Amino acid sequence: MTDQVIEIAPFHLSPDRSESELLEASERFQKEFLEEFDGFVRRSLVKHEDGAYADIVTWATGAASKAAVAAAGKHAAGQAYFSLLDVSKEHAPRKAGAMEFFSVVGTYG
Incomplete structure (x- = not known):
C-alpha cells in the first residue's frame, strides 16, 4: 500500500474557448x-x-493534494487555466469543477 492520492477533476471547456x-x-x-x-x-x-x-493528478500524499488545491487558485498559472473551464449547472451531472480523490491501493504495468 502507498500514501499516494489520485485527484480526478472533471470539467468542460467554456464554449467561447478553444482546445488549443x-x-x-x-x-x-x-x-x-x-x-x-x-x-x-x-x-x-x-x-x-x-x-x-478531466485532470488526473497523482500526489505523493493526501496532505500534498490538499495543499495544492488550496494554492492552485491563487497562482497566476492556475487562475489562467481555471478561467477556461465551464463549471455551469448545465454540466452538473458530470460534477464539472468538482474534484474527487482516490487512494492508490495498487499500481500495475
Whole structure:
C-alpha cells in the first residue's frame, strides 16, 4: 500500500474557448505550478468522447493534494487555466469543477 492520492477533476471547456487555448494554459499550469509543487507525482489531461475533460493528478500524499488545491487558485498559472473551464449547472451531472480523490491501493504495468 502507498500514501499516494489520485485527484480526478472533471470539467468542460467554456464554449467561447478553444482546445488549443486549453492545452497552452495546461502546459503553463504544469510547468509553473505543478512541477514546482512539493508532492506532485504525475498528471494526465484526458478528454471523453462527449467533449468533457478531466485532470488526473497523482500526489505523493493526501496532505500534498490538499495543499495544492488550496494554492492552485491563487497562482497566476492556475487562475489562467481555471478561467477556461465551464463549471455551469448545465454540466452538473458530470460534477464539472468538482474534484474527487482516490487512494492508490495498487499500481500495475
